[in-house]
Amino acid sequence: MKIGDLAAKTGVAPRLLRYYEEVGILHPFRSGNGYRTYGEAAVDRVLQIRELLDAGFTTEMIRQVLPCLGDPRPSTCTAEVDLDVVRRQLGNVERRIDVLQRNRDAIKTYLRAWEEGTGVTSDA
Incomplete structure (x- = not known):
């Protein structure tokens, strides 16, 4: 290509x-x-x-x-390769994964609440 x-x-x-x-x-x-x-x-x-x-x-x-x-x-x-630098970056990647997983779980919970009819409507 x-x-x-x-x-x-x-x-x-x-x-x-x-x-x-x-x-x-x-x-x-x-x-x-x-x-x-x-x-x-x-x-x-x-x-x-x-x-x-x-x-x-x-x-x-x-x-x-x-x-x-x-x-x-x-x-x-x-x-x-500077392995210390790679280790630090790995730590950064792992922290990002943790944040992404927490956000994923929160979004799933949010969607599940709406799908089960327990969500609150916004009249803003």
Whole structure:
């Protein structure tokens, strides 16, 4: 697929996809005419990059850890990674998961109350 297709599938602007390539976290193929082309796996890769950025990882950190996330064996993880930084980011991710789970549970409770007819109407 071309960069516009990847942008449409991921909701990430082509300019940002080119930036991901520039910093070494997204690797398109180049066709004979020089156009960037991406396989279907690029969709998951871009979404993973977005999630890591949202979790507070920098593009440099992502560049270092991304090769290891699919296969964490030392033979596939050749980049030097500051494990203390990764541990801190993991703590941040776990805190976000906790907050998301609490919000999910609260929303489920709210919806269940309305569906069972126990919700209060608002006349505001």
